Amino acid sequence: MLTQTAIRRDAFRHPVPPTRNIPPAATKVFDGAKDRKPLGQSIFLMSAAKSFPRNAEIYGENEPADYLYKVISGAVRTYKILSDGRRQVEGFYLPGDIFGLEFSDEHTLSAEAIADANVLVIKRSMLTALATHDAGVARELFALAGYEVRRMRERVLMLIKTAQERVVGFLLEMAERVPAGNAVELAMSRQDIADYLGLTIETVSRTLSSLEDSAAIELPTSRRSIVLRNRTALSHMNG
Amino acid sequence: MLTQTAIRRDAFRHPVPPTRNIPPAATKVFDGAKDRKPLGQSIFLMSAAKSFPRNAEIYGENEPADYLYKVISGAVRTYKILSDGRRQVEGFYLPGDIFGLEFSDEHTLSAEAIADANVLVIKRSMLTALATHDAGVARELFALAGYEVRRMRERVLMLIKTAQERVVGFLLEMAERVPAGNAVELAMSRQDIADYLGLTIETVSRTLSSLEDSAAIELPTSRRSIVLRNRTALSHMNG
């Protein structure tokens, strides 16, 4: 919808940050992962780079799902708007994360850049073709699907819990995904978090304040940062 | 844990009910499904049959995930027990449904028979081997993972809604999965439903009563049956 920069074909030379210790990837199709190889190792070799300004739409629900994406920098959210206007944020994607995986012709979610984002893009038809001849690619695609399933199962588990447990779970999740000590830099707004957790922004805010009161976290003036003060206590609160 | 009958090797001759119009399966790995082929067509050709009495454990969390299962008759639930005793039911599996798909070495969920159940069982190592040589098997496994992802996404969407929306969503889901007109025969108890929807049994019961009061459904004396009286109204309530 909004701007998007030109597509370049030099993905090989892109300063791709080392893929973080994301999901364990399966080494054999449908086999358990013993070794923790980063995901999407060979999937994005032939990709193009693209960038999106803050709040730009990357793809929309019901649009053809012709590409797979990998975040290089910035952050992305996928979401769905319900008929009554509620928004459900399905996931946050940070550098190294892959998003846009679909199993039918159309996207079932929309994707937007939370902050200015650079992403790698690869055509799905290309991947399909590659997977036919390269077992490694097929394996990685399967591993990707597997990672998605596990992530979703954790998400379901989180959504049946109380507000405090959800917020704490979110903080711990983020702390794990952005390993920068105890200072967690959040790319997303409170509203994003609320829509991700199925809560209102007020409840998220109140819960954070309450966590600060109990000395479990600290809320610096820079609102997008949260410092974990007592992980043990937080883990305990996580259910 | 409980009894389990002998394993037979004559799965070919088993009166396998026609796979219902479950998930659309991809025809090409990572490709959208144009044709709606039933899932698990070739996966269970080499399977063994096994039966489990009501409430018997089929597998437990943290046990090695060495098999994939397909329901022939009866019903199965997968679930997880949280540290504080809460139970989260992850899914219900009816005849034709496949369960037990995992992406690591161990089961992340437990599975139990809701009613006396006959299931087909196939070794995962066998599938892995088959998939290496048979692209059809590999495709089906990928499609299965894709179906799981979509199911989970719908589940997440359901869990951010109100109690009434969840219950209505559950009823419509069941009506779709067990196409028997408007009389939905539920295999599971109210407690199972509650744990599936992240609600208490009282809330589920009250919501059903309320739906009956508004003439949207009818609750016959046989408690495991629910008649949908007004699907339009129900769909409207579904959000």
Next chain:
DNA sequence: CGATGCGTTGATAACTTTCAAATTTAGTGG
């Protein structure tokens, strides 16, 4: 430095859970 939007806080209402008890169904044995 002031507008502007994001985030926090307060008060109240709505919803869901909890605790308790009443009903009803499914089984069992006579």
Next chain:
DNA sequence: CCACTAAATTTGAAAGTTATCAACGCATCG
């Protein structure tokens, strides 16, 4: 087939949690 027991479900009342509506405070950016 009926009475009886145990289990499941429903219903009621009160408490607890989260949402809603409203106002205020405070970063961010022009």
